Amino acid sequence: MASKRPITARNSKSKAAPRRIAVNAAEARAGAILEIDLGAIAGNWRLLQSKVGRNVRCAGVVKANAYGLGVVPVAKALAAAGCKSFFVASLDEALALRDILKTPEIVVLNGLDAGNARDFLKARLTPVLNDLGQVETWRGLSLADPRARQPAILHLDTGMNRLGLSRPEIAVLTTEPDRLAGVTLRAIMTHLACAEEPKHEKNADQRRRFVAARRQLPSAPASIANSSGIFLGPDFHFDLVRPGAALYGLNPVPGTSNPMAQAVNLKGKILQVRDVDRGESVGYGARHRMNRGGRIATVAVGYADGWLRASSERGAGRIGGHEAPIVGRISMDLMTLDVTAIDPELTQPGAMVDLIDSKNTVDRVAEQASTIGYEILTALGRRYHRVYRGA
């Protein structure tokens, strides 16, 4: 799906020859190169849209800088693929997105408050209304401008206990529907706590609570599914689905084969290779001890680049297809790999080590750091030279 000519983030507007020179100079300086496959992301969106069918709208969740992958190129690629509804977390994220997407709906999950609600009007944003206070603020602004009813999504809490109207608040809305006067409900939504675990009883429980609450409220499209929620089956699709993680290639059905295309590749540069004697230690705290003589390669990726320190002594990079275990503690700017078993010709300084690829997926890297792929993505570092393919 990837095109053959890479475009860098910095130089995406320049053309032809100067672009190629800039790419090479920046790549020559870079300690690591992060490739993001926009074709794969767009393809993942199309796959999910086709999975839920024509009568269900498939949004794109691009909060947290599109899960660390770059909201500008990612949102443009999704819009070009046909996505018409974008979800972000905060007002700041929404304002930045509105700068590049003039038409599509932009929904702000964290909602509004009295101090910033007017910014939502100005930028034509759709707030998620998470409590009665937010409902009241938005109603006030909506009624102040009788020319147009203002859009909003009403968020009902069904057991996540994080954001969304509580049961008592839903009861108030039921008995006092005028609290929504002037507001166009683009959707009524809830959010699943355990969608990655299809057998968890909470999924059916949340769905049941959602359906019951919705019956008491004005008619509006319904939305419950995040990425994994889509794979809980058509009962969870309703009218609008909100995938994020699956767009970026994370497996929405852990424990089974990943239906999504992998969208991220990370390569780190070998800065130095050294022979290390048996009994010598490697890295901070002298925690890794060589139990035989060997060779250690130092690579220019560390925890300041988002390679979590929790993955010290865990996982591996690959060089020419051969696994090189990560040994010693991850440093701020560097990691050390045991390359003893690999042909020295392949491990010269300047050679690139595959750290994230189709075999060493984001999900696998996450497991080695005792976390989830979402955190690996959002932690992806600022120092990486970013190359976008498949635009």
Added chain:
Amino acid sequence: MASKRPITARNSKSKAAPRRIAVNAAEARAGAILEIDLGAIAGNWRLLQSKVGRNVRCAGVVKANAYGLGVVPVAKALAAAGCKSFFVASLDEALALRDILKTPEIVVLNGLDAGNARDFLKARLTPVLNDLGQVETWRGLSLADPRARQPAILHLDTGMNRLGLSRPEIAVLTTEPDRLAGVTLRAIMTHLACAEEPKHEKNADQRRRFVAARRQLPSAPASIANSSGIFLGPDFHFDLVRPGAALYGLNPVPGTSNPMAQAVNLKGKILQVRDVDRGESVGYGARHRMNRGGRIATVAVGYADGWLRASSERGAGRIGGHEAPIVGRISMDLMTLDVTAIDPELTQPGAMVDLIDSKNTVDRVAEQASTIGYEILTALGRRYHRVYRGA
């Protein structure tokens, strides 16, 4: 040490009234505010310089965007305090720093390679030479321009086994000193693996190896100490010390009272507060279960902001001085705190929760996430509204 008028990162060039309005608008939108005390950082540098005395140069390590705190304001503050030597990790970091600091020495720890060495010349950068290949590349460029000897720092590995010349490479330099022709050795350095543990035998061992290797090489100033190395005592000061972490307030002597001033404050905004019944769960995976009825506040800081997911269910925020335990898993954009024990007046939506402050220090937050303060700092998020004080 902090001045009373905050300056925002975005608006540091604007003046008077417009600045104040911009601050308030940005603060009103922000889900979290990160305050960085440049006065504390400059004070920490002065304290370390006075600790090592006049005859020892105290550098400033500002790699990884000044440990996440912002290299532009931090480097300017250090330069204004008298710092004349700056260390970064990569060439890209050095080029960005040279744009704002025209005169001081800028040292690149990760060294150079044949593909990018000319950039070092152009920007008057000092490479750390980590192996004989880098020595050879720099010598070649130095000899090509007979007008000036080129500066470099020679890095000897003494047991870290990460970067720096190995013992056999040092032996080659000893027998063939001409390999350094045309190069001005600004320093000969090594790096300690266990400086945070004063009783670790490796400290004395690395020092011994360093002194022995140095004797075989051309005379040059010597450097061994990072932040904690400075506190190993005068035997470790030599001619140049290279603190990073201690400048930013991390404790260089873990287990004893922190001699450094705290430089970072983080406040997160409460988006919503809810009553939660006994037996209900909070957050993803339904892992936190309420063992009594209570109140949960949702705060706009998550792991995409660098609040590591490893600290789920650990640690606390403070509201009006009262501790509110973090419960449930950290989400991408949100965390949930149990505020049952706190006066509801203090926990209204819009109230700010202290997440990092003089009691909940960076080191303590790190401990709760099973990592070190360095990782907490370098992970500090891009969505925080940053306010610099004490410039």
